[in-house]
Amino acid sequence: LKRMFVMFGVFSCAYYPIRIFVLSMLFLIGFGLWRSVRQRDPWIAAWVFGGLFSSTLLMFIEGSATLYRSAQFLPVVCGYGALSLVYAANGLAERLKRPGRGHRLRERAAVLVKAAVLFCLTVVVWNQCADMNHWFYVDYLKYEDARNTVTQVAWALEKDFDTEKPVVFTGTYEIPQSLIQDAYVPFHSETFRRMNAVTSRVDEHLLEKFYRSYGVWVAQTPALSVIDWGRYAFGDDGELARFFAMHGHRIVPLQQTDYAEAERLSVEWPSFPQEGSIRDMGEYLIVHF
Helix, strand or coil: CHHHHHHCCHHHHCCHHHHHHHHHHHHHHHHHHHHHHHCCCHHHHHHHHHHHHHHHHHHHHHCCCCCHHHCCHHHHHHHHHHHHHHHHHHHHHHHHCCCCCCHHHHHHHHHHHHHHHHHHHHHHHHHHHHHHHHHHHHHHHHHHHHHHHHHHHHHHHHHHCCCCCEEEEECCCCCCHHHHHHHEECCCCHHHHHHHHHHHHHCCCCHHHHEECCEEECCCHHHCCHHHHHHHCCCCCHHHHHHHHHCCCCCEECCCCCCHHHHHHHCCCCCCCCCCCEEECCCCEEEEC
């Protein structure tokens, strides 16, 4: 629950999609309560809160905070919030158009209400498109970085080692900070201080769970590398071997599910591409990131 509070609430300070989600959720709660009171129908409030609560159900099934890439409720809530905003604006405009004193002035006000809502939604969609395109570009840069890295590894293996032996990758591959800095909130920044001030009221160590070497990890998938995913996705480095093959390099994955021994042996080795980061262990090769 604490992690959900941070990921789908506090991170709205830094991550645009979550900001829109929070604003949409707050509007739905306010509008739902108002309609429930005005129409004297408690079921309106019940359905609104029930719908928003259903967004958390996957957390109870998985036993952990829902990852952004699994949170299909995000676009649903945002879309429903936009629909409700248009509905509310249209209802207000129709009320303003009713015959009576100052009819012309109220008609102009109705036009302004609709124009304001249209402008707000246009700004939201425009910024969302810009945000998505930014992350698509980051994905492209990450892919190029991964391609160049596996090419370097392949050249090093083909030059000095027997590539018929299985290869196991250990350590953690760090994507260059310049590529993914936007996925993090830097320590000691004003945004970091605001987030920390909120989370400290719940748990003074809560935000620390999202600390990484580059800052607070607010955008999940954009900060991940295909290299690390390929190593552990399905219990071995078979997917990473396929990535090598996509770019014309053949390596043999180590067919085992326990990398503990290889990790233990290489824990103090220098990171690739430093000398000594690739070693022949007899039955297999280790590449340490």
